[in-house]
Amino acid sequence: MLETIYEDGYFAYHCHDEDCHTALCAHISDSAVEHLHMPQAPVPMRPFDPERPLLSLRASPMQGSVVGLPPCPHCGSRMFLKADYSVRNVMKEKMLHTFVSDGRVRGYAMELRYARSFRLLNMLYDVGKLKARPLLPVLPFDAIKQSELRGLPLDVVDAFWLPYALCGRVIDYEGIDQHLIALGGGMTPLLPIGTVLVHEKMRHGGELPPPSH
């Protein structure tokens, strides 16, 4: 599990060996940080079919792949991060916290450890060390720094942004929004205003709001 990711490409984690627990740090350019994928053809994405359930729509083209991190210099244990997240993983396998108010689902936030993984996967993709784009994009560092989100920890921003990004991807398909509306209890996912603001500005090519002092 990653603990901190820095803009300059360094990231911190702990050795998972039960007798070691050494604090470790590495850089994304380290040769030991590598994308390991299964020697098989990528799974083709299915065309949209309204008869199929939402969660079977997207199979990851990186199915089975992991990202290897540098081994612990003390015990030799090596950590591998899951890199083949699918929609099913995110929606069905306890990756999201659900905010419920008055008996209705008002929004989602991703568990921080998954959000950090997505951040690192996107950074690796940006430097060409990942063979395919991760399931979900993260907000660029510049966009965060220029918005009101800059005061928040990076993983918290990602935790709120990633479920929103997932909804944005899935509702591109006609008919799928009905599933999401049902999932959300008829409510639009409630997100921090800054997250939505940044996304809207990016989508419409507008200028980001000036930093407030």
Add this chain to the structure above:
Amino acid sequence: MSLTLITNGTLSDASQLNQVINVLMQPSGGTEAGRWFVEAGTYETNSTIGCDIISRSYGGAAVSVSIDTSDTSPTSLGTPTTQALTTGGFYIIASGTSASHTPRAGGRYTIQN
């Protein structure tokens, strides 16, 4: 992790039941540890051997897995790696460094949920 046994004649509470549930379905941030071992013949250099590790915990996507070779250092094998990390488990593979009848490796694994 120490487990609390439930005795006859006493009331059991949620924490006692949850200790069982937390084995079957790891809570957020929980880990599952175990041991792995692989041994098979490699008919030539770079032949791949592997083994499937089945997770006991279901319901939550794993975020990472760590493996070491503390039990058996790789013999006629390169450094083992993992693949296909899912809710149900993962796969450990290693490539042979030569044609051999007895390449082997083994150690501990820790799945982080």
